[in-house]
Structure formats: C-alpha cells, structure tokens
Amino acid sequence: MSQLEIETEKVGTDVAVATLKGRLDTNSVASAEKTLLEASDGLAQMILDLAGVDYISSAGLRVLLLVAKKLKTGKGQLSVCSVTPRVKSVLDISGFASVFPIRADRQEALAKATARR
Amino acid sequence: MIPLASPVEAEPRELKLSLRSTLEEIARAQAAVERFAEAEALSEQTAFALQVTLEEVLANVVHHGYEGGGAHPIEVRVRAAEAEIELEVVDDGKPFDPLSMPPPKLDAPLEERDVGGLGVHMVKQLMDEVRYRRDGGHNVLTMRKRRG
Numbered sequence: 040m041s042q043l044e045i046e047t048e049k050v051g052t053d054v055a056v057a058t059l060k061g062r063l064d065t066n067s068v069a070s071a072e073k074t075l076l077e078a079s080d081g082l083a084q085m086i087l088d089l090a091g092v093d094y095i096s097s098a099g100l101r102v103l104l105l106v107a108k109k110l111k112t113g114k115g116q117l118s119v120c121s122v123t124p125r126v127k128s129v130l131d132i133s134g135f136a137s138v139f140p141i142r143a144d145r146q147e148a149l150a151k152a153t154a155r156r
Numbered sequence: 157m158i159p160l161a162s163p164v165e166a167e168p169r170e171l172k173l174s175l176r177s178t179l180e181e182i183a184r185a186q187a188a189v190e191r192f193a194e195a196e197a198l199s200e201q202t203a204f205a206l207q208v209t210l211e212e213v214l215a216n217v218v219h220h221g222y223e224g225g226g227a228h229p230i231e232v233r234v235r236a237a238e239a240e241i242e243l244e245v246v247d248d249g250k251p252f253d254p255l256s257m258p259p260p261k262l263d264a265p266l267e268e269r270d271v272g273g274l275g276v277h278m279v280k281q282l283m284d285e286v287r288y289r290r291d292g293g294h295n296v297l298t299m300r301k302r303r304g
Binding site for chain 1: 180200208274282
C-alpha cells in the first residue's frame with residue numbers, strides 16, 4: 040500500500056519540480072528516497088512541492104536531507120514550497136530552515152530557482 | 157435518583173494496543189490512536205504530535221531494539237485525563253534510554269547535518285514530558301502532552 044504519490048515535472052534542462060501527495064513516513068520513505076534521488080540526477084535545482092503532504096516524521100526528514108546533500112554534491116540546490124502548517128512545525132523543530140530554503144509557493148520557488156542558475 | 161458522576165471526576169479513558177515489532181504495525185497503531193484522539197476531541201495539533209511521537213518511538217524500537225530480529229510484543233497505552241494525554245510504550249528489547257542520546261546539531265550546515273538522530277529530538281520537542289525507565293527486562297517510555 041503506497042501512501043505517497045510523487046509526480047516529477049522538468050522545467051527547462053536542469054530544474055525539476057516534484058509534487059508529493061500523502062504521508063512521508065516510515066512506510067513510504069523507501070520508495071520516496073529512490074524516486075527523488077533518481078529524479079534529482081544532474082539537476083541544478085530541485086523543488087519539492089509539499090502542499091499535499093499532511094504528515095512527516097523523522098524518516099521523511101531523512102529523505103529530504105539525503106536529496107539535499109546529493110544535490111549539493113553536484114553544486115545543485117534543493118528547495119521546498121507550499122508547506123502545510125503541520126509539516127512546517129516539524130521542519131522548524133528540526134532546524135531544517137538552515138538545510139534548504141522554504142518558499143511560500145511554487146511560483147516563488149521557481150522564480151528563485153531560475154534566478155540562481 | 158442516583159446522581160451521575162460528574163465529567164470532572166470521570167475515570168481517564170484508556171486505549172491499549174498489543175503490537176508486534178514490525179514497521180507495518182505503526183500504521184495500525186496510528187489509526188487506532190487517531191480514532192481515540194477524535195473520540196477525545198483532541199486538537200489537531202495534539203493529535204498530530206501523538207501520531208508523530210508514536211511513529212518515532214515504535215520505529216526506534218523496531219529498528220534498534222532487537223538484535224536477533226523476530227516479532228516481539230510491544231504494548232502501547234494511551235490514557236486521556238482531563239488535562240493531559242499520557243502515552244506509554246513498553247518493549248522487551250535491549251535496554252535503550254532515548255533520553256541519553258546526544259542532541260542533533262540543528263544549526264549545522266547541510267554538509268555536516270547527520271541523517272539520523274532526529275526522531276528522539278522530535279519526541280522531546282513534541283511532548284511536554286518524556287520519562288524512561290527499565291523495568292523487569294522492559295523499556296518503559298512514558299510521555300505526557302497537555303491537551304491543546
């Protein structure tokens with residue numbers, strides 16, 4: 040049973056937006072990790088749209104951290120946008136504001152991502 | 157006429173779950189706790205804190221508690237009192253005091269952030285009180301959250 044759906048959309052050659060829907064938890068992270076790490080290959084910017092994510096645990100944070108680290112190794116950057124209040128509270132108590140930028144919405148995230156290139 | 161007990165003096169309501177030490181059991185426990193939270197009319201924030209805490213604690217037990225693997229029993233008890241919710245998790249895994257874990261480096265730059273160790277930190281942040289004791293071959297983790 041998959042509790043998480045991920046849809047990835049390329050914007051230009053090296054920017055992608057992944058839209059996540061569902062729960063980022065212990066039972067969904069293995070497939071999320073694989074999908075997101077593969078999708079981030081060779082990207083300069085990856086944006087995770089988390090509007091549809093209403094639950095995240097440390098297992099989910101771990102995946103976000105792994106993707107952010109992988110992108111950084113290739114001189115890329117991860118950002119997240121449209122974070123629900125619940126997910127924001129988890130990002131805040133875990134100090135993730137210093138790990139990647141948290142943008143208000145997809146428009147802002149895309150504008151910043153393409154400006155940085 | 158026999159007077160009805162006033163709600164203030166009512167016995168705290170309890171939810172008891174007997175789980176096996178597998179990751180699949182986490183979703184089952186969370187579903188039960190969600191129903192309990194709804195019946196208790198807990199705020200969304202409190203219910204969410206309980207859900208995340210339950211996952212963190214159970215995942216830790218399943219991942220690290222048993223060297224030989226196999227399915228072990230884990231007992232979960234949720235007790236709703238007037239002012240607070242108490243969550244207790246009892247397992248027969250190897251002794252593990254989560255409170256003894258060093259705190260993660262929250263302000264470290266991305267390169268130095270460790271991918272582990274966040275679960276216990278989150279539990280401490282989400283709950284108002286966390287206590288550990290080793291009791292007769294069992295780890296007993298007792299957590300309290302004020303009703304919000």
